[in-house]
Amino acid sequence: MVDAIRFEEVSFRYGAADVVRGVTLSAAPGEFLSLLGPSGCGKTTLLKLVGGYLEPEGGRIWMSGQEMTRTPPQSRQIGMVFQNYALFPHLTARLNVAFGLEVRGEPAATTARRVEEMLDRVRLETALRDRLPAELSGGQQQRVALARALAFAPRLLLLDEPFASLDRHLRDQLRGELRRIHQESGVTTLLVTHDQEEALGISDRIAVMHGGRILQDGTPRDLYERPRGEFVAGFLGEANIVPGDLLDRSPRRRFLVRPEQIRLDGDRPGQVRSVCYQGATALLEVETDQFLWKVRAPATARIRPGEAVRLALPGDPWECGGESDEGSNA
Amino acid sequence: MTRSLRSGWGVAPAAVMTAIGVYVPLLLLFRLSLCAPARGRGFYEPGSWTLQNYARLADPLVARTAAFTIVFGLTVAAVSVALGYASALFLYRLTERGQRIGLALLLLPKTAGLLATLFGIQYWLDRGLFAALIGEVYFVFPYSVLVLFAALRRIDPDWLGAARGLGASRWQIFRRIVLPLSRPALLVAFQLSALWGLGSFLGPLFLGEPRHSTLSVEFHRRAFEYGEWPLAAAEATLLLGLLLLAVVGLPSIARQPPRRTP
Numbered sequence: 136m137v138d139a140i141r142f143e144e145v146s147f148r149y150g151a152a153d154v155v156r157g158v159t160l161s162a163a164p165g166e167f168l169s170l171l172g173p174s175g176c177g178k179t180t181l182l183k184l185v186g187g188y189l190e191p192e193g194g195r196i197w198m199s200g201q202e203m204t205r206t207p208p209q210s211r212q213i214g215m216v217f218q219n220y221a222l223f224p225h226l227t228a229r230l231n232v233a234f235g236l237e238v239r240g241e242p243a244a245t246t247a248r249r250v251e252e253m254l255d256r257v258r259l260e261t262a263l264r265d266r267l268p269a270e271l272s273g274g275q276q277q278r279v280a281l282a283r284a285l286a287f288a289p290r291l292l293l294l295d296e297p298f299a300s301l302d303r304h305l306r307d308q309l310r311g312e313l314r315r316i317h318q319e320s321g322v323t324t325l326l327v328t329h330d331q332e333e334a335l336g337i338s339d340r341i342a343v344m345h346g347g348r349i350l351q352d353g354t355p356r357d358l359y360e361r362p363r364g365e366f367v368a369g370f371l372g373e374a375n376i377v378p379g380d381l382l383d384r385s386p387r388r389r390f391l392v393r394p395e396q397i398r399l400d401g402d403r404p405g406q407v408r409s410v411c412y413q414g415a416t417a418l419l420e421v422e423t424d425q426f427l428w429k430v431r432a433p434a435t436a437r438i439r440p441g442e443a444v445r446l447a448l449p450g451d452p453w454e455c456g457g458e459s460d461e462g463s464n465a
Numbered sequence: 466m467t468r469s470l471r472s473g474w475g476v477a478p479a480a481v482m483t484a485i486g487v488y489v490p491l492l493l494l495f496r497l498s499l500c501a502p503a504r505g506r507g508f509y510e511p512g513s514w515t516l517q518n519y520a521r522l523a524d525p526l527v528a529r530t531a532a533f534t535i536v537f538g539l540t541v542a543a544v545s546v547a548l549g550y551a552s553a554l555f556l557y558r559l560t561e562r563g564q565r566i567g568l569a570l571l572l573l574p575k576t577a578g579l580l581a582t583l584f585g586i587q588y589w590l591d592r593g594l595f596a597a598l599i600g601e602v603y604f605v606f607p608y609s610v611l612v613l614f615a616a617l618r619r620i621d622p623d624w625l626g627a628a629r630g631l632g633a634s635r636w637q638i639f640r641r642i643v644l645p646l647s648r649p650a651l652l653v654a655f656q657l658s659a660l661w662g663l664g665s666f667l668g669p670l671f672l673g674e675p676r677h678s679t680l681s682v683e684f685h686r687r688a689f690e691y692g693e694w695p696l697a698a699a700e701a702t703l704l705l706g707l708l709l710l711a712v713v714g715l716p717s718i719a720r721q722p723p724r725r726t727p
Binding site for chain 2 (some may be wrong): 212213
């Protein structure tokens, strides 16, 4: 199967700064791939390289077996949702969605039908469809931006931090809808985000970026359970990065112990330093003689700071770093 | 005291200045246009009331001058806006540094003084309609560049990027995004330029031929060469009417309801 999108050793620099360094990555047709990393890691630059808004210094970009490295944006057939949505302020929701079809010279009837179909798909109420972007809420604008990006049946959908400016509740709701829309349209999707929870919840596959490089790519479960390197381990979810000697292993190796892997019915004595109540669970900080552990406990256990507990550590912790590890301490 | 009342007082100094500097002289001008011409010494008969000055505006010469003023003024405005828009679009595409240099180059000649500029143009072009037009455009168009450039700067580059990504060509982006978004500024620039153009004085006076007199030139001549102040005042009032029409009338001509459905 030909990859929907493939990067080969792609690099880019802004002035003297290497922003993207030899990235090789691909996505299968229909896949939902997230580029996850802290701000400044090069993920948005990578997205702009796919969109054709920037040209790489080196390397090549392929789409469905066709080289696209220097193809201008208007010839790439890529739908993009910008971080601020970039809706045209003088055009109504309908006209924004129609734009990509109109500039392609689609017949008016086809355009009108397709516009309604797209706005139905993103579930924008009919009453809102003749409003200007300024007359819509952030969530509604995002729906319009998504409909606009999908209207001309793009080969690839790019999403640049699409949930960044929405409140938590709306973000969760729209994330679920994005997943549904992705499944309905079947379009290969590339999402850029710094929010690990978002990436874990929505993606088929995640590529973690740091310092212009892809540190690891794999399924959300892969990355969470078997991260390569301490950066990836620490960036996704809560993590204890533990020197080996605490786990009766080589002191030169470092291991990942997730807070939920630690139980409170063991024999390693410790004292609870703090409790962060999170609804269903609570995240504890437990101090033993050598280490401050993050431990997840059911909220129903009602543990209080100062309490004495006994920890049970997992028998097969994942080795995520040590002397030979490149990604450590990054 | 309520907030609106306090802010109401805030504009009082401006209102007083406007009254003293603008409305009082205009009222005096209007009163003067209703005075009879002087029979003995002086320039008008104080205390007299007549409409004869307005009747004299029907004179073919005045009507011709008024018509010329309108055509000339609107031409100045159209050329200034076209030239200004082209320059603003050019500036918009430069780097930040290029924009600063470009704007400085544009405004630098303004420091040279009107007369120096006029003599420069006179030296370079023969007297005539074209020279008069060039002179006025030269005065007016930098202002339209400023207005239009400020409007273009408010266009988010992401909108242009989004349009490209959606498959629009350069021309389509210009026609469907840039042009509609700069429409209000184009109107303001045209109004501003039309006000200047309709009031054209120095260009036609120094660079044009006598038959290229505008109303401003005409009432200047009427007042200061022939001493017919009341008639000059009536001509000035006529010009004022034209200017008001430009301020009030042009926007309503240019307004058009936005398209709402595909």
